[in-house]
Every structure is written in C-alpha cells, then in structure tokens.
Amino acid sequence: MDKLVIKKSPPLDGRVRISGAKNAALPLLMTSLLTNKACRYTNVPQLRDINTTVALLKELGVEVSRPDNNEVMLNAASLNSVTASYELVRTMRASILVLGPLLASQGKANVSLPGGCAIGARPVNLHLSGLEKMGAEIEVDEGYIRATVDGRLKGARIFMDMVSVGATENLMMAASLAEGKTILENAAREPEIVDLANCLNQMGAKVTGAGTDNIHIEGVASLNGCDYRVLPDRIETGTFLVAAAASGGKVRCEAAAPDTLDAVLDKLEQAGAHITIGDDWIELDMQGKKPRAVKVKTAPHPGFPTDMQAQFVTLNCIATGSGVVTETIFENRFMHVPELQRMGADIALEGNSAMSKGGSELKGAPVMATDLRASASLVIAGLIAEGETDVNRIYHLDRGYESIEDKLSALGANIRRDKE
Ligand SMILES: CC(=O)N[C@H]1[C@@H](OP(=O)(O)OP(=O)(O)OC[C@H]2O[C@@H](n3ccc(=O)[nH]c3=O)[C@H](O)[C@@H]2O)O[C@H](CO)[C@@H](O)[C@@H]1O
Ligand SMILES: C=C(OP(=O)(O)O)C(=O)O
Secondary structure (H helix, E strand, O other): OOEEEEEOOOOOEEEEEOOEOHHHHHHHHHHHHHOOOOEEEEOOOOOHHHHHHHHHHHHOOOEEEOOOOOOEEEEHHHOOOOEEOHHHHOOOHHHHHHHHHHHHHHOEEEEEOOOOEOOEOOOOHHHHHHHHHOOOEEEEEOOEEEEEOOOOOEOOEEEOOOOOHHHHHHHHHHHHOOEOEEEEEOOOOOHHHHHHHHHHHHOOOEEEOEOEOEEEEEOOOOOOOEEEEOOEOHHHHHHHHHHHHHHOOEEEEEOOOHHHOHHHHHHHHHOOOEEEEOOOEEEEEOOOOOOEOOEEEEOOOOOEOHHHHHHHHHHHHHOEOOEEEEOOOOOOOOOHHHHHHHOOOOEEEEOOEEEEOOOOOOEOOEEEOOOHHHHHHHHHHHHHOEOEEEEEOOHHHHHHOOOHHHHHHHOOOEEEEEOO
C-alpha cells in the first residue's frame, strides 16, 4: 500500500490550483441517470471516488468516456441494470445517490445498504422515508435496498428531522422527475446542494430555494442532457489554508470559491491569519507568526464544516493557547486524535470535544488514519513535526485529494509518495 513520507518542511509558500469538489462531483455524475441524453461534466477532480462512481455507472450500463483528465461524458440511454452492488457501495457510501435517480427514471432500484463507516453509523433512513413519501415501495432484503414505484414518483411535502446532505440530494434528484410538486423542509444548505440544483435546472428541472432549508421542486416528465462545470472544492481549499497557517506560511488558493468558506475563513482570521480574497482566489498570510488556538464547533452549512474539523485539531495542537474542537455531526470522528498524540500532541478527548493545551512540539512518527480528513490532518502535522512522518493507508486521502503530494511539493513541502 502506498504511503506518504513527509519531512519537516519550511513555511508553505506559493500558489495552488484548487480542484473540482469531490462532494459536488459525486451527485452531479448521478444526474446522468435522470436522462437518456448525453451529459458532460468538467472540472471533475481525478480521485478514487470519481473512479468508483464511473465504475458504478458503467456497471449500470451507462456509456462513459473521459476525453481528458478532468472531463467525464456520460450517456445513460443504454442503461441495462438497476443494481448497485455491495462490492462498489462498500468502498464509497455516496453510491447511495443512485437510488433516487434510478427509481425516478427506471421505476426501480436495488442498492446495497452502505452500512456504517469509520466516522459513524451513518444511517440512510431519511433517504428511504423521503422516497416512500413520494410513493416508493421499499424493502431491505439480504443487505440490499429494493425500491419500486408503480408509475411515476409523486411529489410530496417531506420534512427531514435531521439535516442531511445526501438525503437532500437524493430526494432533489428523484423529485425532479416526479409528478407534481415536492417541498423539502429542513433541507441541507451546503454549496454542493446549490451546485446540484443548478445542474438539474440546466437539464430542464424546476428547482427553487436551493441554498435555503426549504427547497421546492416542480417535477417534469423528462430531462435534457447537460454541460456542467463542477464547483471548486471548499474542503481542499480549507485544507491548504490550514496547512499554510500551521506552517507559518503564505499561500494563494486559485480557482477557488471564497463565498463557500465563510465559517472556515472566520476561524483562520481568529487564529491570526491575514486573509485576502478575490473573485476566485483566497490568500492566507501568517506573516511568520504562530497561529492562536481557536474554538470550533461543527454544524451543518453555513456552520463550520465537519470535513474541516480534523485539520483544525492539528492547527490547535501547535498553536499558542488552549483550544477546543467540538464535533456535532458524526459520533466517531476523532481517529486523528490518538495518532496526533503519538506525534506528541498535548490533546485530550472529552466527550465530543478535542481539548488542546497548545504549543505542542510534534515529532515525526509512522501514523495512519481510517478516514479521509483525519489523514489530511496527519499530513499537516507531518509538515511541521521534527523528523520524518510516514502517513500510511493513503488510499483514504486518494478518495478526496487530487495530487496532494504534488500540490504540497510545489509549495515547498518535503513530501513524497512511496509505492509498495
Ligand atoms: C459525499 C458527500 O457529500 N459527503 C458529505 C456528506 O455526507 P452525507 O451526505 O453522508 O452526510 P449527511 O449530511 O447525510 O449526514 C449528517 C448526519 O445525519 C445523519 N443521517 C443522515 C442521513 C440519514 O438518512 N439519517 C441520518 O441520521 C448522519 O448519520 C450524520 O450524523 O455530508 C457530510 C456532512 O456535511 C460530510 O461530512 C460528507 O463529506
Ligand atoms: C466524509 C467524507 O466523505 P464521504 O461522505 O464520501 O465519506 C468527506 O469528504 O470528508
């Protein structure tokens, strides 16, 4: 298995080009299942999760071509299966996002239950109950969700008692082809939801209110293809900004979407970073200073994103002063804490909060993490730690960061990938 070998590096310095957002691209590629016309997606990041999605769509019979690295062309006219197998779903939970589109366009879908994952149980009850409200018959049998609908799905008023990004996306896609109007209440407000709504509307859907907690979808009988550019990745952007701040450096993130990062930029400013923003870039300058520890509590958008929590735990460890990072979205998202402790971090877990004393002098060590953002936090720790840090199991990082070692190297980091 590949690993990243990281040595203590100088303050990061330079410019980095941000890739398309993984969490926008995954649902966007699934919109191809809603039409028998050609769909073209650009600014698609080169990631393991994208390859898994493409493999899954191919398995369903979707015609796929990838004319260049960041472009994916899909055509579902030749669809010949409605089954998302366990083999693929177990490697990527977002596979559940085929459920709504398949059910809406084909009247049936069999999708392996995703099951829990390293960061929490992550049930899909809201996806299922929402589709049931729209008239679907759903049973779970031998680990598979088997959903059917007699005729078209019917528009419905759906209140979700938790804010769920994936359920909002699944139901928004399904409702686009349903008969009548669907209202999603307590919907997720993440920028990736807005991106999906924009793409659906380009295909002829009638979605309004995306970005608020009340989304209205007037179903249409059929949808066209699309030519859609994926939103920049706000979590990749935030990760590079934290890496820059932790190293005392100066980094400009280009091709970014500054208006998707308010909560993260606010915390970085509290940490003492000087932030300048343009239309599509963000520059962070620590002016050689150490960051100050901050208090962070995750929440659904526009709150502080859980996908940036681990990176801030690392930042707080090496910052001056004590800090608190509280996780409210996932029940088990602190796998990075014991690994950071092994690197010398003075940090303690109290319930769902990571309390840090600050000023930790990190020392390199072999570490590993069982999820994507925990791995990212260990990479940041490796850049500042004395000596050498080996980050193992980096297939997690490859799910969500395009060419992370090349991008960090270009900023002056001492990092390489060792293949095994
Ligand atoms: C591919 C993708 O976009 N992944 C993101 C998406 O994941 P994902 O869409 O899976 O996360 P959700 O927003 O659905 O999960 C939020 C919370 O709701 C709970 N829940 C969710 C659905 C459900 O039916 N029942 C239920 O109880 C989950 O267990 C979790 O505690 O949003 C998360 C929260 O911002 C991010 O961390 C992930 O990076
Ligand atoms: C948790 C994440 O992704 P996923 O929902 O695909 O597991 C993430 O991107 O941090």
